[in-house]
Amino acid sequence: MFQVPEIDAKEAKRLLEEEKDNVILLDVRTPPEHIQLRIPNSILIPLDELRFSYGSLPKDKKIIVYCRSGERSAFATYLLRHLGYEAYNLAGGILVWNYEKESGIPS
Secondary structure (H helix, E strand, C coil): CCCCCEECHHHHHHHHHHCHHHEEEEECCCHHHHHHCECCCCEECCHHHHHHHHHHCCCCCEEEEECCCCHHHHHHHHHHHHCCCEEEEECCHHHHCCCCCECCCCC
16 A cells, blocks of 8 residues: 555644644545534545545645545545645544544534
């Protein structure tokens, strides 16, 4: 398998707090997964759609990519880095995110 830069939940949380204007949190799961449970302020671009929608992401920001366990997001991180983005995989995905989460339909 390929190697991609990973960060753990603690480092991701630090980046989101300290560099919030320079970091995007990208969820690459399916819409039903995102509605059921998500990290606040994350944007959804399902992995299946990323190859068509990556252009909507700014190249001047760090992108932290997550999924359920870190496998789909590792592939998305690899793709984004290949396309010139500064992307990092959230190791362990939302399963290891011990911080705030949202559930239900976003308002």
